[in-house]
Amino acid sequence: MTGIGQAKAPLSFATVSRTDGCLALSATALIFYIAGLSLPLAVAAKFGEKHTGYLFSGVASLWESGNWHLALLVAVCGAAAPIALTTSLCVLLFAARARMPRPGLRRWLHLAARVEQWSMPEVHMLGVIVAFTKLSALVATDPGPGLWCYGLAAFFTLLSWRNFDAADLASVLFPPGRKEESG
Amino acid sequence: MSSWLECPACRQIVPAAWNKPSCPHCANPLPQRRPGSLARSAAFAIAAAIMLVPAYTLPVMSIERLGRAHADTIFNGVWKLWNQGMWGLAIIVFTASLLVPAMKLFGLALLIAASRWRGLASAELLARLHGLLHFIGRWSMLDIFLVAFLCGIVRFGGLASVGVRPGAVAFAAAVILTMLATAAFDPRTIRDAAENSLRTPTPT
Numbered sequence: 001m002t003g004i005g006q007a008k009a010p011l012s013f014a015t016v017s018r019t020d021g022c023l024a025l026s027a028t029a030l031i032f033y034i035a036g037l038s039l040p041l042a043v044a045a046k047f048g049e050k051h052t053g054y055l056f057s058g059v060a061s062l063w064e065s066g067n068w069h070l071a072l073l074v075a076v077c078g079a080a081a082p083i084a085l086t087t088s089l090c091v092l093l094f095a096a097r098a099r100m101p102r103p104g105l106r107r108w109l110h111l112a113a114r115v116e117q118w119s120m121p122e123v124h125m126l127g128v129i130v131a132f133t134k135l136s137a138l139v140a141t142d143p144g145p146g147l148w149c150y151g152l153a154a155f156f157t158l159l160s161w162r163n164f165d166a167a168d169l170a171s172v173l174f175p176p177g178r179k180e181e182s183g
Numbered sequence: 184m185s186s187w188l189e190c191p192a193c194r195q196i197v198p199a200a201w202n203k204p205s206c207p208h209c210a211n212p213l214p215q216r217r218p219g220s221l222a223r224s225a226a227f228a229i230a231a232a233i234m235l236v237p238a239y240t241l242p243v244m245s246i247e248r249l250g251r252a253h254a255d256t257i258f259n260g261v262w263k264l265w266n267q268g269m270w271g272l273a274i275i276v277f278t279a280s281l282l283v284p285a286m287k288l289f290g291l292a293l294l295i296a297a298s299r300w301r302g303l304a305s306a307e308l309l310a311r312l313h314g315l316l317h318f319i320g321r322w323s324m325l326d327i328f329l330v331a332f333l334c335g336i337v338r339f340g341g342l343a344s345v346g347v348r349p350g351a352v353a354f355a356a357a358v359i360l361t362m363l364a365t366a367a368f369d370p371r372t373i374r375d376a377a378e379n380s381l382r383t384p385t386p387t
Contacts (some may be wrong), residue, residue: 127328
């Protein structure tokens, strides 16, 4: 927090526009993740019988068949890590935009740095596209709105991470000379 | 000699002389020298290479259609896509499932060998290779996501269903182990090897 009588230095135009752009991309990605998780990913039909698949249908199916390790891996890399990454980016960028430096924000930055390498929505999306093509010989499949939402979420996550300038953000939220957090 | 460190969280540059374990800006732990980094990385890489054997030889998934089931290995899957005229997809799956893990293991072996026995390759080339290995590693997960999606969507009992076979578990283990091998590798050993080779006088 800024001390009493300590003026906030104005943010440069470049920093403000970069932060705003990145915040918009991260927030959009987060909204699309929520939609992607709750809407049907695909509808498969065979001899008149229909089955609606969600993003977590594969995870549930793997879990039920005893492959809990694969289920966990898919859940973490395909959903938990990307959502954790975009949520951390939203929190950090919003705090930077509102000029609200808080010691607790460091945890969000550490979380983003840790989960980034396990966040693979673009690979998941490619896997689903390949699966769709393979499915054409087996069952009739129609893409659901969840697929488009998840694809857009993956795209916006990539864009926001590419535009995220951690050094710039740290200079705003954790300027040198600030009292270091204990522990 | 380089005397700066980069914080992995906030990307701020910190002098190496900063004798504290955490970043002065964000308090994230700064990358410390990891004793036994090469041995740990080599152990993960060897384990990954061992896991790739069942991953490539055992079936990764089984497809049951009208009561008849048949299991597919990764090679079979690629071959079928190619034969069905889906060359683009066959190339994507081949690259992600076969080429990338093999390239990653080869790259890791080269990094470890060059850090252990200096002079095998230039430090700049090895640093680029380390960055490339970090980038390509995730694409091997394609097959796991594909199997997970198929299992979730094709659930029509005896009419049509997809199941996971042990090859998928072995393949996932190999992918995770290669990622851990890259993470365990301390890139500063590349610089150490280059500095040692500069210090050592060349015999005339």
